[in-house]
Amino acid sequence: MVKTQEKVLPGTKLASIEEFEGGQGTYTRDDSVRALLLGRAQYDIKARKVTIQPVKTRSMIPSQGDSVTGTVEVAHSSMLSLRIQSVNGKDSAAGFTGLLLLGGQRGRGKRPIIGKYSDVIRATVVSNRNGIIQLALKGKDDGVLLAICSSCGSKVSRHGTRIKCSFCGLLEERGLSPDFAA
Amino acid sequence: MTTTLLNADKIRLDGRKLDELRPVKIDVGVIKNADGSALIEFGKNKIIAAVYGPKEVHPRHLTKPDRAIVKCRYHMTPFSTDTRKNPSFSRREIEISKVIRQALEPAIILEDYPRSSIEVYMEVLQSDGGSRCAALSAASVALADAGINMRDLVAGCAAGKIGGEIVLDIDDTEDKEGEADMPTAIMPSLGLVTLFQLDGKLSESEFQKTFEFAIKGCMKVYQIQREALMNKYFGQSEPMQESTE
Amino acid sequence: MSAVRKAVVVGTLRKSQMKEQLEKGKRLDGRDLLQQRKLSIETGVIEKASGSARVRLGDTEIVAGAKVEMGRPFPDTPDQGLLIVTAEVLPIASAYAEPGPPNEEAIELARVSDRGIRESEMLDFSKLVIKKGEHVYSVFVDVAVLNDDGGLFDAASYAIVSALSTAKRPNATLAEDGSLTVLDETSDLEVKTLPVATTFAKIDGKIVFDPNTEEQSMMDARLTLVTDSEGKFVAGQKGGSGVFTFEEIRELARTSAERGIEIRKAIRDTIENGSQKT
Numbered sequence: 001m002v003k004t005q006e007k008v009l010p011g012t013k014l015a016s017i018e019e020f021e022g023g024q025g026t027y028t029r030d031d032s033v034r035a036l037l038l039g040r041a042q043y044d045i046k047a048r049k050v051t052i053q054p055v056k057t058r059s060m061i062p063s064q065g066d067s068v069t070g071t072v073e074v075a076h077s078s079m080l081s082l083r084i085q086s087v088n089g090k091d092s093a094a095g096f097t098g099l100l101l102l103g104g105q106r107g108r109g110k111r112p113i114i115g116k117y118s119d120v121i122r123a124t125v126v127s128n129r130n131g132i133i134q135l136a137l138k139g140k141d142d143g144v145l146l147a148i149c150s151s152c153g154s155k156v157s158r159h160g161t162r163i164k165c166s167f168c169g170l171l172e173e174r175g176l177s178p179d180f181a182a
Numbered sequence: 183m184t185t186t187l188l189n190a191d192k193i194r195l196d197g198r199k200l201d202e203l204r205p206v207k208i209d210v211g212v213i214k215n216a217d218g219s220a221l222i223e224f225g226k227n228k229i230i231a232a233v234y235g236p237k238e239v240h241p242r243h244l245t246k247p248d249r250a251i252v253k254c255r256y257h258m259t260p261f262s263t264d265t266r267k268n269p270s271f272s273r274r275e276i277e278i279s280k281v282i283r284q285a286l287e288p289a290i291i292l293e294d295y296p297r298s299s300i301e302v303y304m305e306v307l308q309s310d311g312g313s314r315c316a317a318l319s320a321a322s323v324a325l326a327d328a329g330i331n332m333r334d335l336v337a338g339c340a341a342g343k344i345g346g347e348i349v350l351d352i353d354d355t356e357d358k359e360g361e362a363d364m365p366t367a368i369m370p371s372l373g374l375v376t377l378f379q380l381d382g383k384l385s386e387s388e389f390q391k392t393f394e395f396a397i398k399g400c401m402k403v404y405q406i407q408r409e410a411l412m413n414k415y416f417g418q419s420e421p422m423q424e425s426t427e
Numbered sequence: 428m429s430a431v432r433k434a435v436v437v438g439t440l441r442k443s444q445m446k447e448q449l450e451k452g453k454r455l456d457g458r459d460l461l462q463q464r465k466l467s468i469e470t471g472v473i474e475k476a477s478g479s480a481r482v483r484l485g486d487t488e489i490v491a492g493a494k495v496e497m498g499r500p501f502p503d504t505p506d507q508g509l510l511i512v513t514a515e516v517l518p519i520a521s522a523y524a525e526p527g528p529p530n531e532e533a534i535e536l537a538r539v540s541d542r543g544i545r546e547s548e549m550l551d552f553s554k555l556v557i558k559k560g561e562h563v564y565s566v567f568v569d570v571a572v573l574n575d576d577g578g579l580f581d582a583a584s585y586a587i588v589s590a591l592s593t594a595k596r597p598n599a600t601l602a603e604d605g606s607l608t609v610l611d612e613t614s615d616l617e618v619k620t621l622p623v624a625t626t627f628a629k630i631d632g633k634i635v636f637d638p639n640t641e642e643q644s645m646m647d648a649r650l651t652l653v654t655d656s657e658g659k660f661v662a663g664q665k666g667g668s669g670v671f672t673f674e675e676i677r678e679l680a681r682t683s684a685e686r687g688i689e690i691r692k693a694i695r696d697t698i699e700n701g702s703q704k705t
Contacts (some may be wrong), residue, residue: 007412007416009408009411009412010289010326010331010332010334010335011332011370011371011372012335012371014372027291029333029372034333034334034371036331037326037331038326038327038329038330054329055415055416056327056328056329056415057325057329058296059216060236060329061295061298092237093234093237094236094237094298095236095237095238095240096237096238097238097299130247130296132297168283190467226555273537273538274538276531276535277531277535277538278535280531280535281664281666283668284665284666285665286672287668288668288669295569364663369670372670373668373672373678374670374671375665375672375675376670378650378663378664378665378671379663379665380652380660380662380664381542381661381662382546382661383546383547383548383655383659383660383661384659384660384661385658385659386658386680386681386684388662393673393676393677393680397673
């Protein structure tokens with residue numbers, strides 16, 4: 001049975017540690033379980049656990065499972081570094097960097113080129129351990145959304161699984177998203 | 183000189199009693215772009231606090247692998263004072279920014295946001311005495327509004343001595359003409375002091391009494407912070423409930 | 428990041444050793460919790476200054492120099508002399524001190540030092556006026572940290588008080604036409620009280636007096652209280668990203684007042700005899 005009630009502020013005492021265990025949105029100090037956030041305290045009488053339903057849910061630091069979109073700032077053959085600009089479809093000005101690792105096929109011929117400098121890529125957060133945001137192209141819509149010709153900087157269009165420059169005609173490899181904007 | 187600050191009935195120039203706070207009003211969420219914000223009107227003080235973050239740290243070498251860093255800026259706009267204030271950052275503002283940062287840090291769960299920064303900006307649009315306490319009280323509300331994990335709110339209020347009496351909440355004139363000023367901030371639910379400054383002259387017993395007043399003032403400010411946040415998120419009608427123990 | 432924190436990357440080992448010692452009522456350097464490091468004060472170390480003092484507090488070394496010059500009053504205080512306090516942690520003071528404009532730590536040091544002098548009314552600024560609104564004495568106090576091993580607020584306060592207590596001001600005469608002549612002869616800069624700072628650090632729930640750099644790097648919070656000759660509190664400053672309980676603040680006020688008496692005695696002896704070691 002869950003009893004939802006009590007509007008709480010950070011610091012509000014929710015229970016003593018003998019009464020309830022602190023869950024999501026709480027912390028324990030001395031013998032008290034207290035709220036970390038503004039929200040509603042939910043007491044699970046059966047599990048003897050109290051959690052906070054925050055009033056403001058917003059994507060702060062991208063976390064596992066989030067879909068992010070970012071611009072490639074550094075491109076290595078094994079890794080792309082993305083400046084994250086949106087999280088789950090919402091703009092993010094926090095400017096976090098995510099790492100998209102391209103490994104897995106070392107020494108087995110040529111690694112496919114996923115993205116290049118300045119490409120806009122959609123990816124999925126697979127981990128943010130130690131504050132390092134690791135990305136992968138796991139979602140079905142993940143991949144390059146926007147690119148320009150890496151030789152002359154002109155517009156490109158989809159050409160099968162590749163892209164073709166409208167000006168110099170260069171054909172390039174990319175890991176395109178189904179949503180690639182031609 | 184100081185006798186003019188109090189009349190024969192120990193009423194202050196602006197009509198307040200010794201232990202009376204100036205009118206305080208807090209509005210939550212006043213800056214649209216910010217992750218959290220608050221406007222505080224504390225006597226004639228008008229101060230906006232805005233929080234951005236957690237966000238990536240710049241410059242990057244300031245990054246801490248296990249926790250967030252807090253950047254704090256207390257700044258007075260040129261038109262905030264009687265005579266125009268030079269817009270550049272003064273030594274006073276640098277010191278106040280530092281003590282406010284160190285007053286807010288104990289309340290923030292920094293470990294929950296490794297490798298990121300939490301930025302707190304306080305812009306004094308109009309200044310009156312006690313602007314640092316007002317600014318930090320607004321900043322703490324802005325942090326809660328931003329949904330940042332916190333141990334407690336931080337509530338600030340100064341007490342001091344004017345005309346030989348210990349009083350709560352010193353305004354501009356009282357600060358200039360008075361004998362002592364003790365800006366204090368506490369985490370009200372936890373009963374811990376996060377900011378403490380003193381200038382003026384107090385005997386030991388006066389020190390203890392002023393400190394007592396300052397804590398009482400902080401608790402009053404806390405009630406206003408609490409109401410402001412509750413009204414914003416739960417609406418005015420619902421009464422506040424205390425924890426059932 | 429604070430210079431202090433950068434200065435010592437304290438290993439977990441040192442911290443746990445410190446905890447162990449604190450449990451026994453001792454510190455890593457062998458001191459008792461409320462024991463100050465060896466303090467020595469020397470005055471008149473800079474001949475070109477109007478007054479000067481060198482303070483050694485353990486390995487911390489600070490020189491304060493006072494210059495008393497003729498100046499113009501601020502428009503809002505035409506009948507008051509001026510006081511300007513600056514502080515600088517010189518690049519020679521530690522591996523982590525850097526050249527350049529004062530950082531927030533140095534600014535805090537200067538401002539807290541300033542408050543101690545100003546609020547204690549150590550100098551009677553109304554007496555530092557030659558002609559109201561025209562000519563007043565400007566008292567400049569510049570603090571230079573030569574070696575930083577913590578306790579800068581305290582060491583600076585002892586240096587400043589010693590420098591000002593032994594400072595001379597130039598005599599001047601005012602002619603009929605309002606022109607000012609500065610004479611070769613000097614008078615004492617009269618000092619009315621001796622404000623001294625005492626700094627306490629809270630480490631692992633214990634309070635220690637006069638923390639050194641290593642202790643500052645471990646501390647949760649710091650409290651500096653300044654008392655004058657009558658034992659009145661004239662300035663205070665909490666530092667560090669930790670907290671104090673209400674009772675700790677109350678208790679520290681009592682301790683600070685007590686410790687101030689001993690320190691003031693050492694300073695008074697120095698002023699009278701020229702140098703002093705405790």
